[in-house]
Amino acid sequence: MTTLSNNVADLAPHDRTRPLKKGKVKPARDLCSECGLCDTRWVAYVKQACPFLHQQFEAMELEVHGRSRNLDLEEELYFGVYQRMLTARLKQPIIGAQWTGIVSRLSIKAIETGLVDAVLCVQQSEEDRFTPVPILARTADEILAARVNKATLSPNLEVLEQLSGSNIKRLLVIGVGCQTQAFRAIQNTLPLDAVYILGMPCVDNVSRAGLETFLKSTSKSPDTVIHYEFMQDFYIHFHHSNGKSELVPFFGLDTPKVKDIFAPSCLSCFDYVNAGADLVIGYMGAKFGYQWLTVRNSRGEQLLQLVEPELEIQPVTSSGNRHAAVQQGIDAYNQSIRLPSWMASIVGWFVQRIGPQGLEYSRFSIDSHFTRNALWVWRHHGEKAEKHIPLFAKKIVSQYRLPS
Numbered sequence: 124m125t126t127l128s129n130n131v132a133d134l135a136p137h138d139r140t141r142p143l144k145k146g147k148v149k150p151a152r153d154l155c156s157e158c159g160l161c162d163t164r165w166v167a168y169v170k171q172a173c174p175f176l177h178q179q180f181e182a183m184e185l186e187v188h189g190r191s192r193n194l195d196l197e198e199e200l201y202f203g204v205y206q207r208m209l210t211a212r213l214k215q216p217i218i219g220a221q222w223t224g225i226v227s228r229l230s231i232k233a234i235e236t237g238l239v240d241a242v243l244c245v246q247q248s249e250e251d252r253f254t255p256v257p258i259l260a261r262t263a264d265e266i267l268a269a270r271v272n273k274a275t276l277s278p279n280l281e282v283l284e285q286l287s288g289s290n291i292k293r294l295l296v297i298g299v300g301c302q303t304q305a306f307r308a309i310q311n312t313l314p315l316d317a318v319y320i321l322g323m324p325c326v327d328n329v330s331r332a333g334l335e336t337f338l339k340s341t342s343k344s345p346d347t348v349i350h351y352e353f354m355q356d357f358y359i360h361f362h363h364s365n366g367k368s369e370l371v372p373f374f375g376l377d378t379p380k381v382k383d384i385f386a387p388s389c390l391s392c393f394d395y396v397n398a399g400a401d402l403v404i405g406y407m408g409a410k411f412g413y414q415w416l417t418v419r420n421s422r423g424e425q426l427l428q429l430v431e432p433e434l435e436i437q438p439v440t441s442s443g444n445r446h447a448a449v450q451q452g453i454d455a456y457n458q459s460i461r462l463p464s465w466m467a468s469i470v471g472w473f474v475q476r477i478g479p480q481g482l483e484y485s486r487f488s489i490d491s492h493f494t495r496n497a498l499w500v501w502r503h504h505g506e507k508a509e510k511h512i513p514l515f516a517k518k519i520v521s522q523y524r525l526p527s
């Protein structure tokens with residue numbers, strides 16, 4: 124005869140666990156990026172799955188791509204395991220998308236062709252343009268309603284609870300690096316037959332309150348901003364609800380104010396290029412107006428083929444030398460220097476013309492963020508730093524002179 128305790132013991136850990144109550148301190152405490160995992164029963168695996176409790180890039184890459192990145196090849200050291208890289212834009216861009224809308228178009232094709240039953244993506248709340256509302260989308264309209272970045276931490280994985288009892292067996296997951304890492308760690312315990320991950324690079328994310336401080340300290344009209352991006356021309360491009368654009372040079376940021384707005388999770392994150400995704404779509408390795416695509420494995424290739432005939436494609440390029448600019452940035456950041464706006468515009472103008480472009484711009488951005496984040500982790504988490512900072516990031520950071 125089977126006893127009740129035997130039955131309970133037979134259950135999978137997530138069937139014996141409840142989601143954490145909303146508002147409760149998460150296991151990663153102040154480092155939590157609110158990825159949503161702990162809002163589901165899959166919190167049962169949090170010790171192994173949370174990227175802020177347990178870094179496992181090598182094991183993840185090995186399992187997902189069949190090998191981990193080769194640290195002796197500069198392109199893999201920076202951009203992770205990949206099969207091919209290209210830049211592209213949709214021949215017919217989607218109005219209102221973050222860039223040309225390749226992510227949304229590809230997702231729609233994945234549903235229309237039957238590759239997947241649903242797409243995990245993020246819509247916005249009716250009251251607030253920047254408050255994320257994750258969903259499992261099943262129609263083109265639902266996917267289109269999720270277009271454009273919600274530039275705040277987003278609990279994407281909370282919707283995994285809805286898989287149980289649904290008829291979703293094949294899922295396309297859209298997400299940033301921390302969400303991908305947590306998802307990969309529990310993927311095999313989900314009631315799914317097939318999974319594809321379309322990732323985006325991500326850096327410097329903020330809580331909703333942090334976003335408010337950023338907009339107020341950077342834009343002339345913070346309340347009308349509907350969309351913004353840190354672009355390859357070294358300007359932040361704000362788009363306002365009245366159709367106007369506003370450009371603010373990176374070098375003119377109010378460093379003392381902006382320094383503290385980024386979420387601690389993002390100040391300790393080294394997964395800028397989304398190492399565990401099958402296909403990654405960003406912009407920073409492409410020339411202005413194009414998107415940057417990194418195909419990591421055969422599933423990523425399958426995803427790209429859905430949309431390839433609709434793309435205008437160009438090869439990736441690289442020019443300039445980032446090292447001096449990165450070193451100057453480290454020193455300026457450390458001393459919280461703010462340039463007057465006229466000087467920031469002149470510096471921006473010069474850097475745009477003679478500064479790093481294409482893949483070299485990506486390396487500039489990765490170097491700048493990894494050095495800042497390594498410093499932050501060393502200063503705030505002492506002995507945790509050695510284990511937390513992945514090997515590839517240590518190698519990248521070692522090229523620079525860091526303040527003590």
Ligand SMILES: Cc1cc2nc3c(=O)[nH]c(=O)nc-3n(C[C@H](O)[C@H](O)[C@H](O)COP(=O)(O)OP(=O)(O)OC[C@H]3O[C@@H](n4cnc5c(N)ncnc54)[C@H](O)[C@@H]3O)c2cc1C
Pocket residue numbers: 217219220221222223224225226227228243244245246255269270271272273274275276277279297298299323324325326328352404405406407408414415
């Ligand atoms: C927070 C964030 C930071 C980014 N930072 C960089 C960067 O530094 N460098 C770079 O090259 N690229 C970055 N990207 C990716 C880039 O900005 C574009 O999102 C990408 O190129 C796709 O553009 P698109 O026009 O095809 O997207 P769209 O077709 O507009 O689709 C955007 C997709 O993003 C998803 N999404 C929106 N907000 C979030 C969120 N908070 N978390 C997870 N998913 C979300 C939506 O579900 C939607 O499917 C970032 C993206 C995000 C969300």
Ligand code: SF4
Pocket residue numbers: 149150151152154155156157158159160161162169172173174175305
């Ligand atoms: S980052 Fe995700 S997995 Fe880690 S504590 Fe926060 S919600 Fe949980």
Ligand code: SF4
Pocket residue numbers: 156276299300301302325326327328388389392393394395
């Ligand atoms: S910067 Fe890293 S931790 Fe922060 S939201 Fe992006 S992927 Fe997650």
